[in-house]
Amino acid sequence: MRFFSFHLMPYPDLPPDYDGPAWITCPNEFFDPRLGGDLYNRYIDELVYAEELGFDGVCVNEHHQNAYGIMPSPNLIASILARLTSRVRIAVVGNALPLYDPPTRVAEEFAMIDCISGGRLIAGMVVGGGPEYYSFSLNPAHARERFAEAHDLILRVWTEPGPFEFTGKHYKLRYVNSWPRPVQQPHPEIWIPGVGSLETLEFVAKHHYAYMGIPYFHISVFERMFTMMREACQKEGYDADPLQLGWLVPIFVADTDAEARRRYEEHFWYFVRRLLPGINISPPGYTSVRSSENIMKNAGTFALNLDSWDEVVDGQYAIVGSPETVTELLAANVERLGVGNLLGLFQLGTLPAAETKQSLELFAAEVMPKLRASFPGTELAAPPAAAPATATS
Amino acid sequence: MTTLVRTTLDSALGAIEVHRGGHGGPAPLVYLHSAQGEGPGATLLEELAATRLVVAPLFPGFGDSEGLQHIDDIEDAAFHILDVLDRSGLPQCDLVGTSLGGWMAVELAVRWPERVRRMVLVNPVGLYVSGAPISEIFGRRPSELAAELFADPDYPLAQLMRAMDAMEADPSQIPFELVRPILQSQAATAKVGWNPYLHDPKLPGRLHRVTAPTRIVHARQDGIVPRAHAEAYAAAIPDAEIADLDGAAHLAVLERPDEVVKLVLEHLGD
Numbered sequence: 001m002r003f004f005s006f007h008l009m010p011y012p013d014l015p016p017d018y019d020g021p022a023w024i025t026c027p028n029e030f031f032d033p034r035l036g037g038d039l040y041n042r043y044i045d046e047l048v049y050a051e052e053l054g055f056d057g058v059c060v061n062e063h064h065q066n067a068y069g070i071m072p073s074p075n076l077i078a079s080i081l082a083r084l085t086s087r088v089r090i091a092v093v094g095n096a097l098p099l100y101d102p103p104t105r106v107a108e109e110f111a112m113i114d115c116i117s118g119g120r121l122i123a124g125m126v127v128g129g130g131p132e133y134y135s136f137s138l139n140p141a142h143a144r145e146r147f148a149e150a151h152d153l154i155l156r157v158w159t160e161p162g163p164f165e166f167t168g169k170h171y172k173l174r175y176v177n178s179w180p181r182p183v184q185q186p187h188p189e190i191w192i193p194g195v196g197s198l199e200t201l202e203f204v205a206k207h208h209y210a211y212m213g214i215p216y217f218h219i220s221v222f223e224r225m226f227t228m229m230r231e232a233c234q235k236e237g238y239d240a241d242p243l244q245l246g247w248l249v250p251i252f253v254a255d256t257d258a259e260a261r262r263r264y265e266e267h268f269w270y271f272v273r274r275l276l277p278g279i280n281i282s283p284p285g286y287t288s289v290r291s292s293e294n295i296m297k298n299a300g301t302f303a304l305n306l307d308s309w310d311e312v313v314d315g316q317y318a319i320v321g322s323p324e325t326v327t328e329l330l331a332a333n334v335e336r337l338g339v340g341n342l343l344g345l346f347q348l349g350t351l352p353a354a355e356t357k358q359s360l361e362l363f364a365a366e367v368m369p370k371l372r373a374s375f376p377g378t379e380l381a382a383p384p385a386a387a388p389a390t391a392t393s
Numbered sequence: 394m395t396t397l398v399r400t401t402l403d404s405a406l407g408a409i410e411v412h413r414g415g416h417g418g419p420a421p422l423v424y425l426h427s428a429q430g431e432g433p434g435a436t437l438l439e440e441l442a443a444t445r446l447v448v449a450p451l452f453p454g455f456g457d458s459e460g461l462q463h464i465d466d467i468e469d470a471a472f473h474i475l476d477v478l479d480r481s482g483l484p485q486c487d488l489v490g491t492s493l494g495g496w497m498a499v500e501l502a503v504r505w506p507e508r509v510r511r512m513v514l515v516n517p518v519g520l521y522v523s524g525a526p527i528s529e530i531f532g533r534r535p536s537e538l539a540a541e542l543f544a545d546p547d548y549p550l551a552q553l554m555r556a557m558d559a560m561e562a563d564p565s566q567i568p569f570e571l572v573r574p575i576l577q578s579q580a581a582t583a584k585v586g587w588n589p590y591l592h593d594p595k596l597p598g599r600l601h602r603v604t605a606p607t608r609i610v611h612a613r614q615d616g617i618v619p620r621a622h623a624e625a626y627a628a629a630i631p632d633a634e635i636a637d638l639d640g641a642a643h644l645a646v647l648e649r650p651d652e653v654v655k656l657v658l659e660h661l662g663d
Binding site for chain 1: 465531532564565566567569572573576577579580581582583584587588590
């Protein structure tokens with residue numbers, strides 16, 4: 001089991017009377033640059049502190065034009081972390097490949113971070129969220145094609161001697177020859193986040209990558225998703241390594257269950273009611289019809305529909321409580337889901353620095369050691385042969 | 394009993410669903426539908442088929458028409474429609490297009506003007522007019538969109554769209570068979586119209602190539618396309634005029650078929 005501290009870098013200061021979406025059209029006059037600077041530095045400190053507390057890694061991600069996560073360039077933050085830390089894996093989960101044109105930019109920046117960190121990068125690749133296709137005016141009907149082509153290009157950049165020519169449908173490059181190259185050979189570990197699209201699961205299984213289940217759904221949705229992932233790996237002729245599966249979940253620990261809820265609940269609701277609205281927009285053609293059906297089935301359990309704390313607890317949308325309660329719930333779910341990577345969101349919504357720090361400390365001191373003892377194993381088995389660099393699904 | 398029957402045409406992109414029927418008139422009438430995918434069973438087409446041969450192909454992604462994976466932009470659409478005309482045995486036709494279909498009609502007419510005898514565009518998109526933006530059609534609440542598409546809030550489809558708002562929070566309650574065709578047709582519309590948004594920056598410089606006498610029907614309550622677009626078309630197409638229609642909005646072809654048929658036949662002649 002590997003433990004990661006994941007940060008969304010949310011904006012905690014939307015005006016109380018604003019009830020619009022936090023995405024695409026949320027007025028950027030609400031962004032106070034001075035506060036923004038404080039937040040970036042505080043959030044970076046929280047990630048760096050995770051190393052001191054014994055986490056295996058830290059995670060950052062990419063979103064644009066929104067208050068949910070003010071990190072349009074996770075690579076900037078990851079490069080700072082590469083310099084400020086010395087041991088943890090740095091997972092960028094991920095770069096939204098279709099938004100980079102040409103996507104050799106991703107290969108270059110990831111290779112830089114891998115060099116600066118001495119080979120600690122985990123390279124996440126993602127199609128990008130639905131809102132991103134509005135924010136970039138990028139055609140969502142081309143999203144999957146561009147992602148697949150960009151992925152092939154990046155893998156070739158890392159594994160084939162340059163210069164070479166790349167001629168795809170969306171990218172035509174006459175001289176591909178990235179300086180630098182990544183420290184990790186043949187390439188950094190690759191993670192793909194997803195919400196259960198079949199195409200994505202099949203793609204991850206085929207390439208022996210790791211699949212990160214994106215949160216804010218009822219726990220039963222994750223159970224189905226990881227079962228589908230294991231089935232997809234079996235179809236490819238192998239059993240999924242638990243370290244190929246990651247579960248992302250908000251976590252808060254305090255001395256007692258009652259105290260944990262008392263200190264956490266309002267911050268969780270800010271996140272759900274103020275920062276999630278707008279995240280679930282699905283632009284036309286963004287998802288295949290086959291996957292849309294599956295995703296629509298789960299939509300009713302999306303956290304935006306939550307009304308009461310009982311529902312949060314029942315569906316395990318967040319794991320909140322005393323060290324004993326949190327240990328017990330996490331152990332049961334790790335067992336049930338069969339995951340080998342726990343990605344904890346320790347800061348969420350408006351949760352202040354002091355609360356975040358205390359929760360992280362309690363988790364590291366009283367939860368993590370017990371889970372480590374129950375779920376040993378932190379080395380990913382190598383795939384039988386190097387994953388093919390050019391085949392697409 | 395309907396006059397139009399469903400046929401399948403083997404196109405370069407795959408099987409295309411074509412609704413065809415009626416006879417008469419100086420030239421066959423080809424109807425190109427909007428992003429709504431209207432055609433099968435539409436009153437408008439049945440009325441036109443009373444005096445004309447009507448051919449109404451469904452664009453890839455609509456109905457059972459295949460080949461959307463080969464469409465990337467509006468030029469692909471124009472070449473596809475040319476292919477449909479060729480394979481339907483139509484060396485020349487009258488073209489009638491609504492909204493997205495109006496845009497496709499013009500893209501065909503600027504490239505192969507000899508293929509079009511006369512043309513009627515109903516609330517066409519296709520142009521960028523500074524200060525008169527085309528309303529957003531993607532990602533809107535169905536109830537908001539309904540108010541821009543229909544003049545009469547009680548029109549059945551407008552009522553249905555308002556009812557869809559209530560199901561938005563939990564889409565798992567909507568039968569997927571209802572959703573599937575909408576997802577497909579929206580993806581098809583996005584392929585040609587996401588960016589540039591429902592227009593072709595090259596089109597204005599090509600409009601002088603149109604030779605067909607053209608009537609642009611503008612519905613006065615159209616909440617999607619401002620009248621300035623009809624004016625821009627009328628100013629740049631050599632032989633063009635605007636016909637204003639009262640009591641109708643963007644989907645006038647569905648809501649006011651009798652009036653639209655009258656305006657179409659009046660322009661096409663018999």
